[in-house]
Amino acid sequence: MNTLPNGLPPPQAAVPQAERDEHTRSRLLRAAVQVFNKKGYSAASVREIVELASVTKPALYYHFGSKEGVFQAILLEGLEAFRTTAAKAVAMPGTTRERLTRLCEDLYGLFMENVPVIQVVHRAFHDPAGNAPDFDLVEVERVLGGALKEIVEAGVASGELRAVRSEDVALAVIGVIGSAASRHLHPSLEPVSPARLRRVLDLVFDGVFRERREQGDEKP
Amino acid sequence: MNTLPNGLPPPQAAVPQAERDEHTRSRLLRAAVQVFNKKGYSAASVREIVELASVTKPALYYHFGSKEGVFQAILLEGLEAFRTTAAKAVAMPGTTRERLTRLCEDLYGLFMENVPVIQVVHRAFHDPAGNAPDFDLVEVERVLGGALKEIVEAGVASGELRAVRSEDVALAVIGVIGSAASRHLHPSLEPVSPARLRRVLDLVFDGVFRERREQGDEKP
Incomplete structure (x- = not known):
């Protein structure tokens, strides 16, 4: 050839x-x-x-x-690792709590192992010259959103979860992982340990308030 | 003079x-x-x-x-607005739920009104040349952490909240606001409306799961 x-x-x-x-x-x-x-x-x-x-x-x-080709290959490998990690957590048997926790912990672990790649993505995202090649941020969101949708909808169906929308769980969970991960990007911020991540996830899973507000799933 | x-x-x-x-x-x-x-x-x-x-x-x-002086003035004005918004929410009377919601909504509103300033901060944070002047990211965290600490600890004392750590609530809440706000920084991501932000905050406040796990505050 x-x-x-x-x-x-x-x-x-x-x-x-x-x-x-x-x-x-x-x-x-x-x-x-x-x-x-x-x-x-x-x-x-x-x-x-x-x-x-x-x-x-x-x-x-x-x-x-080309230089752009190297850049795209870095992103593509990152996206593939992300996809594999998400798919594994979705395929895992267990309770909804175990599966959700596993998904978040594994993704956080993946971020931690790839801080320099995350930095390249962030820097390109914020490249002021606007010269960085396009990359499909929406795809990251689609992969994570899809994985969460599957786990959350199964959990709502089994009654383990309240009648929550999976896209809202996604925003909360992505937020927790993101704010924890972003602390590894700057030396002046204290990194978040896996144990603390777990505690904050439990907070989101169980809620902060003692008295819960009525949800669509709870008849008075 | x-x-x-x-x-x-x-x-x-x-x-x-x-x-x-x-x-x-x-x-x-x-x-x-x-x-x-x-x-x-x-x-x-x-x-x-x-x-x-x-x-x-x-x-x-x-x-x-100098140019650096202008940059520092932009950040300082942003930080001042942030501080004022946080102080107002802390000073507000009402239930813990009202005060927490108000704090988050007002900060989100402030972000939305200042997307270009947030972009300057992000870009400087990720400036690859490393030439951007230093700015005190930790101070933002200190202000928000302080405001949340005051509201959360009062809520735990009054029994409205479970025995949660205010720094964990801070990480969750900063995550939700951050992941919602970051969607306004890139045209390919769908912005989060204030109504949706409220729904996701309620999710964190009430929890995702129907059965809650035991917390330190709950005797069996």
Whole structure:
């Protein structure tokens, strides 16, 4: 075949055979996360990325086609990990409480393992130059919303949950995970431990008030 | 006196008397928010700000001393509005539910009225060049944490609330407000109406589950 994995024609310069492997691809991704974080998407150069990865420039073009291609690959891998984590929690047997807790804890764990990638996403999201490539933020929301919908609707049907709307649970849960995760993005804020996350989730699950207000599901 | 409001010596160029007023100061602040948003802090220039505000350059130095001075003034005014809003909700009489709801709704309203300022803060927070001046994120947290502590502890004492920790309520509530507010920062996400915010807050207040887990405050 005369095309590359990215579907583009091969670049002028030949790519050494040794750099066509997965290992080189991973090195490039890790280096790109560092460079994008330090410089921002617009100011980051292909040269810096390949130098940090200690590979040749053609290797980057071979695996990703362009700087934008590397960026999209970072997001895509993040999204895939997110999707896998959400799907696992949804597939897990157990009570609604166990499944909801598992989903939130696993997603939080995933964030914690990928703080530099989250930072790249945040920085691109807020790139003032507006030069960062588009990425589908709505898809993240769709994946998490879909997972929560499945667990919450099953919980309402089984009577474990009150008659709540899954999209409202999603907003609350995304908020808790988000405010906990954002504390890892800035050195002046105290990080939230998994134990504390669990306590705050329990607060949302059980409620803050002693007397509950009537809900649609509760006949007086 | 031979010093300016900002404590610096007067600049070379004289500042026209007409530009020493509050009106000019406000114009400069509004223009700076726009320019910082469009360009980012590092790339924004004093020239662009004064041109957009239709005032002279010395007027900016008279009121703020420097580009960083304008930036700090934007944050300071935002923080002051935040502080005033929080203090009002804390001072309000009523049930704990009314006071908590009021605090959250008023802060959300404040965010909605100041989306461009929030964007400047976010962009500076994520400035990849790391050139944006420092600002005290912890202070925002301290103000909100303090307000919530007062309302929550009174509510626990009066028996309206379960034996919850105010810092956990803070994380949940900041999360809900934050995830709702962040939807206004990107055109691809659906904004959250005040009515929906209220519904999600009620969810956190009343809890998602029908059966509550035992808390420290509930003897078996």
